[in-house]
């Protein structure tokens with residue numbers, strides 16, 4: 725009897741991702757199967773594609789689940805629950821869900837304190853297990869969160885990166901009525917713009933070197949944008965600086981001209 729198959733985008737090696745048939749996964753007692761509706765491509769997926777393996781356990785199995793080798797990528801996704809293990813309580817078949825893709829080691833001392841993000845070894849759905857670039861994905865029950873009816877699946881696929889941005893803004897200490905500068909207007913930087921506005925920032929200045937991204941930043945509510953390639957970039961920024969209270973630096977700008985300029 726042949727095993728039921730689905731299409732999946734699977735990582736074999738750097739520059740080698742294949743869309744091919746893969747077996748449809750089944751659930752363990754504390755696992756949830758999700759039919760994927762939307763999935764986003766994360767920067768970490770690009771890193772695995774460009775020069776992986778980074779986090780994919782290509783040679784040694786990931787200790788928490790034994791996963792090794794060929795991996796279906798994708799951890800930013802939304803979908804509908806189609807199967808639950810017998811011990812799963814918090815979601816049921818038909819629920820609309822997203823996942824918080826971090827693996828938790830039950831023996832980590834951080835689980836007790838609620839800081840499960842510090843649990844080791846670090847593991848992610850779609851990197852240390854098969855992920856959401858497929859019709860179906862199976863995840864651990866503690867990863868699954870139901871989404872409200874008024875949230876679309878497309879929006880749902882953005883919940884994980886949006887959480888990163890909300891956390892960045894929260895950690896920055898930004899308070900109501902303050903001003904901030906956000907360096908880097910990639911997807912996370914742009915989500916930071918929205919999170920900063922939602923947190924009550926009065927002024928949100930965005931610096932990037934790509935005009936298209938700066939246009940998008942303005943469209944979603946940035947009060948001022950500055951192109952880091954401009955000759956007067958530092959002057960324009962320093963003119964705005966006396967009013968600025970908070971700086972939020974997104975990682976992707978480190979390699980860019982803007983960051984070099986800033987450090988001079």
Ligand SMILES: [Zn+2]
Pocket residue numbers: 766767768799800884885
């Ligand atoms: Zn991600």
